[in-house]
């Protein structure tokens with residue numbers, strides 16, 4: 001750590017405090033005796049997604065939003081709702097603190113978020129992305145949703 005006053009690299013830590021935003025260290029320069037603080041915090045990056053076939057791809061918000069838009073067509077879901085949904089999904093995978101996660105993690109989180117947002121959009125999305133292709137599976141999923149709705 002270089003002193004911001006004299007550029008000396010000889011500094012010592014005189015105090016360390018933990019705060020919500022990171023670790024703050026009070027330092028004193030051995031060259032000019034001036035004191036300054038540094039802040040150490042975790043940098044959260046979005047992990048790469050590992051697909052079933054082993055290929056890696058970057059988290060693509062636009063692609064996710066465009067899939068969601070299709071599922072939410074003519075539903076009372078605003079563009080802002082979708083932006084916020086994708087924000088939450090991205091921040092959850094960042095908080096895993098990994099450099100790579102299976103791409104299905106994104107699918108699972110998205111589905112969960114969408115279920116809370118709009119059940120009809122959720123079913124449409126699930127048909128496409130979970131492969132609920134046969135009608136029985138779709139009906140079972142709709143029944144489950146209706147049960148949850150009447151229970152809650």
Ligand SMILES: [Zn+2]
Pocket residue numbers: 003004005006007008029030031032033034
């Ligand atoms: Zn200095």
